[in-house]
Amino acid sequence: MKISKDEVQHVAKLARLGIDESETELFSTQLSQILTYFDELNKMDTQGRSPSLSTPLHNGLREDTLEVSLSRERALMNAPEAADGHFQVPKIMD
Amino acid sequence: MSLNQLTIHDAADGIANAAFSSQELLEAVHRQIARVDDTVQAYHTVLTDPAKTSVLSDKAGSLLQGIPLGVKDNICTEGVVTTCGSKMLENFVPPYNATVMTRLEEHGAVLVGKTNMDEFAMGSSTEHSAFQPTRNPWDLGRIPGGSSGGSAAAVAAHECIAALGSDTGGSIRQPAACCGVVGMKPTYGRVSRYGLIAYASSLDQIGPLTKDVTDAAIMLEAIAGHDPKDSTSATIPVPTIVKALHRDMSEIRIGIPDEYFAEGLDSDVNDGVRAALQVLISRGAKPQAVSLLTTPYGIATYYLIATAEASSNLARYDGVKYGYRSSQSQDLLEMYCQTRKEGFGRETQRRIMLGTYALSAGYYDAYYGKAQQAREMIRSDFETAFQEVDVIVTPTMPTPAFRLGEKTDDPVQMYLSDIYTISANLGGFPAISIPCAMSRDGLPIGMQIMGRWFDELTLLQVAFAFEQETDWHLKRAPISEDSNG
Numbered sequence: 259m260k261i262s263k264d265e266v267q268h269v270a271k272l273a274r275l276g277i278d279e280s281e282t283e284l285f286s287t288q289l290s291q292i293l294t295y296f297d298e299l300n301k302m303d304t305q306g307r308s309p310s311l312s313t314p315l316h317n318g319l320r321e322d323t324l325e326v327s328l329s330r331e332r333a334l335m336n337a338p339e340a341a342d343g344h345f346q347v348p349k350i351m352d
Numbered sequence: 353m354s355l356n357q358l359t360i361h362d363a364a365d366g367i368a369n370a371a372f373s374s375q376e377l378l379e380a381v382h383r384q385i386a387r388v389d390d391t392v393q394a395y396h397t398v399l400t401d402p403a404k405t406s407v408l409s410d411k412a413g414s415l416l417q418g419i420p421l422g423v424k425d426n427i428c429t430e431g432v433v434t435t436c437g438s439k440m441l442e443n444f445v446p447p448y449n450a451t452v453m454t455r456l457e458e459h460g461a462v463l464v465g466k467t468n469m470d471e472f473a474m475g476s477s478t479e480h481s482a483f484q485p486t487r488n489p490w491d492l493g494r495i496p497g498g499s500s501g502g503s504a505a506a507v508a509a510h511e512c513i514a515a516l517g518s519d520t521g522g523s524i525r526q527p528a529a530c531c532g533v534v535g536m537k538p539t540y541g542r543v544s545r546y547g548l549i550a551y552a553s554s555l556d557q558i559g560p561l562t563k564d565v566t567d568a569a570i571m572l573e574a575i576a577g578h579d580p581k582d583s584t585s586a587t588i589p590v591p592t593i594v595k596a597l598h599r600d601m602s603e604i605r606i607g608i609p610d611e612y613f614a615e616g617l618d619s620d621v622n623d624g625v626r627a628a629l630q631v632l633i634s635r636g637a638k639p640q641a642v643s644l645l646t647t648p649y650g651i652a653t654y655y656l657i658a659t660a661e662a663s664s665n666l667a668r669y670d671g672v673k674y675g676y677r678s679s680q681s682q683d684l685l686e687m688y689c690q691t692r693k694e695g696f697g698r699e700t701q702r703r704i705m706l707g708t709y710a711l712s713a714g715y716y717d718a719y720y721g722k723a724q725q726a727r728e729m730i731r732s733d734f735e736t737a738f739q740e741v742d743v744i745v746t747p748t749m750p751t752p753a754f755r756l757g758e759k760t761d762d763p764v765q766m767y768l769s770d771i772y773t774i775s776a777n778l779g780g781f782p783a784i785s786i787p788c789a790m791s792r793d794g795l796p797i798g799m800q801i802m803g804r805w806f807d808e809l810t811l812l813q814v815a816f817a818f819e820q821e822t823d824w825h826l827k828r829a830p831i832s833e834d835s836n837g
Contacts, residue, residue: 266705272712273704274670274685274692275692276692285701289706289709292764295767296652296656298648299652299723300722311554312731313540313780313805318587336443336445337673349684
């Protein structure tokens with residue numbers, strides 16, 4: 259499977275990942291190599307097989323009761339920018 | 353022998369008999385770190401502030417009381433910087449403890465420091481750390497394995513008594529094999545993932561890296577068990593393990609899959625693991641050939657599922673809530689893109705790209721959907737084998753530790769070093785790597801033992817039986833040996 263530079267740029271946009279020209283080139287080459295290797299999987303006959311893993315586990319939900327959670331102050335302590343008890347981000351529109 | 357070289361159980365005996373104090377034990381560990389860590393580079397952060405390393409315990413009598421531990425830097429430690437090996441989280445100080453840390457603190461264990469790792473646990477050599485490579489204590493020109501390479505090297509260089517790592521595709525077992533220590537990935541759901549920084553949530557599991565099998569059992573007993581804060585944590589009770597390690601091997605049927613002793617396997621590794629199998633057979637274990645025909649598809653299946661989950665999990669690093677934020681942006685969208693460009697390293701970006709591609713419109717069924725079906729077939733293959741045998745024994749890694757820089761430019765070659773370890777993650781099974789031989793170049797070789805869901809006990813019993821007959825676990829890396837008063 260070959261992945262073109264246009265496709266690389268499209269995927270980077272979906273992933274919100276800034277990439278420059280040389281990275282586009284590098285990822286196009288490397289992702290193509292990796293996906294070519296992954297094409298091995300096409301030799302596997304998965305016709306009619308379940309896509310979900312069978313396990314002895316069950317989704318463990320706790321009671322929906324109020325518990326102490328992080329204070330606003332602690333939740334914000336790692337924020338790059340915060341103001342008035344909120345996360346602060348650059349402008350969204352002019 | 354200096355105190356830092358002790359196992360957990362020997363150190364616990366020494367403290368209980370007042371042969372030395374936990375303070376003296378901690379000082380010996382700190383002296384060793386001061387002596388070798390500039391070279392080994394196993395730690396990213398070493399705690400020297402006595403307030404943070406004070407012994408907190410209400411479980412008097414725990415074997416972990418006063419035991420100095422290293423902890424992989426993707427496990428959240430309240431008030432102690434947790435970087436996940438990434439520039440993105442270089443200054444991240446968790447406001448809470450992972451459940452495993454809470455449990456270890458209740459047992460009185462002492463946090464020595466946070467160990468180096470591949471960024472976001474993505475790697476097999478610890479060379480993808482944003483900060484430093486870690487060196488293999490047996491040969492400083494070689495990798496310690498990864499992604500828990502810092503934890504494995506810290507144990508092998510006796511810079512801690514034991515350590516915690518995490519294992520998504522072999523990231524505990526493969527570095528354990530490279531560094532000649534014991535490393536265990538428990539069953540998926542056995543140990544709470546609350547506070548483990550997520551890479552691939554359906555595969556990730558926390559587990560111990562230790563100097564012997566008894567220590568792995570001690571650590572597992574302390575950290576295992578249900579946690580309401582992790583919805584995938586199992587409610588299945590944890591049995592007594594440490595006191596149940598002796599088992600008659602004549603009750604054990606060992607599965608040996610041809611597919612794991614095939615092309616690409618180093619001859620020293622082949623010979624070492626086969627000789628180790630003979631030790632178990634001589635103790636009465638019954639060998640049996642098993643067939644795992646899906647083995648060749650493991651790597652592709654694993655890397656599709658892991659990268660897809662990673663692309664989703666790592667979407668949270670957007671420069672808003674915590675972590676790095678780029679200053680080079682005019683608006684919000686540009687801030688996201690620049691932050692992720694500058695904050696993530698190359699391998700992490702590559703995996704985000706792969707995963708995003710595999711999940712994108714038009715490719716989802718061909719890649720992610722196909723991999724999900726393959727995963728279920730691989731699990732089913734193992735389950736069939738486990739109807740006939742109690743454990744499956746294989747090499748942990750196809751070769752001994754490779755050289756620093758040898759595979760960094762070739763992602764596919766790097767991915768192939770996980771070929772024997774990924775199936776246990778895909779299937780959810782428990783697996784352990786124990787030292788079982790040395791290569792001609794004097795590098796450790798690991799043997800992997802895999803078991804049924806939630807049957808960690810049987811694989812620890814088999815590992816323990818092997819250890820009783822051999823002294824591979826007593827061999828010491830050269831750098832760990834020099835005088836340490």
